[in-house]
Amino acid sequence: MKTERLLAITMILLEKKQISAPQLAKMLEVSVRTIYRDINSLSEAGIPVTSCPGVNGGIQIMDNYKIDKNFFTSSDITSLLIALESLSQNVSPIQTNQLFQKIKTLAPEDFLEEIEFKTNQITIDLTPWTRNxxxxPFLELIKSAMDQHRILEFGYEDNQGRKTKRTVEPYRLVLKEISWYLQAYCLEKADFRTFKISRMLDLDLSSSTFIPREFKAKPLGNEPFYGKNFTITTLKVTHKIKEQLIDKFGQLRFSPSNDSDRLIVEFPFMEDEFGYNLLLGFGNQCECLTPPHVRNELKRRIENLLELYQ
Known part of the structure; x- marks a missing residue:
């Protein structure tokens, strides 16, 4: 969001004194053009930001400048606090509380009660129902490694049960739905790789350090819908399954079934393990009507499951 980015740029300038637009763009993962637009926004808001041309030039902020408390509105502060609270379960409580207090100092005292009220109106809880x-501890260790540019070593078990030893340069943590991933440069593969945190074993922080190399964030290659082709299936589902499908895939077209109180829906299905396990996970509350080959494959998998319990 732009508000968070403007705050980040201001804090970076106050700390580093001078930095180039391309460096800022790389740090915040936006274009250089966006950085210049943000600098204009800061200038219009009364923050004395200047840009010096030349090889040794860059963007800087006037010495001894302090943020005016009127720069951020109560809505801006509320958005920052809600965003921070959503990640508080995965950050050190002491660190979170300190950051909360620092952000609150950006607001005039007249707005504090309003901000407290608005912050309590929205809660974003990203923690799963069951706790890992x-x-x-793994997240804290990885964050320490990234802050100190230190090598990480760990065992890794892929989704086929194959175990390997990995030595990596950590660059980014990603939260995707309920799972955390580490994007890192794998020294064994000599390339960037994405590792699921829950598959890591015996994570260890090495004493060896590394010089950060150029890192460009990429979409998670193992996303369920990443680069997949869909097969349109016709499902007969209960109202409970309707709710789950909408939660995961957005609004779909549901129509009443002629022979029951269930609903008919056309569903974009992926013919892989994820797709079949998804439908089988709905149990007897979901029936695949078409196409025949998907229905037959589901029957085959159900029969194999029955054999397991004979």
């Missing part, structure tokens, strides 16, 4: 107690 090994996740938090």
């Amino acid at each position: 107690h090994t996740l938090q």
Whole structure:
């Protein structure tokens, strides 16, 4: 969001004194043109930001400048606090509380009560229903490695059960739905790779450091819908399954079934393990009507499951 980015640019300029637009663009993962637009926005808001041309030039902020408390509105501060709270379960409580207090100092005292009220109106809880107690220590260790540019070593088990040893340069943590991923440069593969945190074993922070190389964030290659082709299936589902499908895939066209109180929906289905496991996970509350080959494959998998329990 633009508000968070403007705050980040201001804080970076106050800390670094001078930095180039391409460096800022790389740090914030936006275009140089966007950075210049943000600089104009800061100038219009009364922050004394200047740009010096030349090889040794860059963007800088006037010495001894302090942020005017009227720069951020109560809505701006509220948005920042809500965003921070949504990640508070995966950040050190002490660190979170300190950051909360720092952000609140950006607001005039007259707005504090209003901000407190608005912040409590929205809660974003990203934590799963069941807790992975090994996740938090791993995240803290990875964040330390990224801050200190230190090598990470760990065992890794892929989705086929194959185990390998990995030595990596960590660059980015990504939260995708309920799973955390590490994007890193793998020294064994001599390339950037994405690792699912829950598949890591014996994570260790090495004493060796590394010089950060150029890193460009990429979409997670193992996303369920990443680069896939869909098969349109006709499903007969209960109202409970309707709710789950809408939660995951957005609004779909549901129509009443002629022979029951269930609903008929055309569903974009992926013919892979994810897709079949998704439909089978709905149990007897979902029936695949068409196409025949998908229905037959579901029957085959159900029969194999029955054999397991004979």
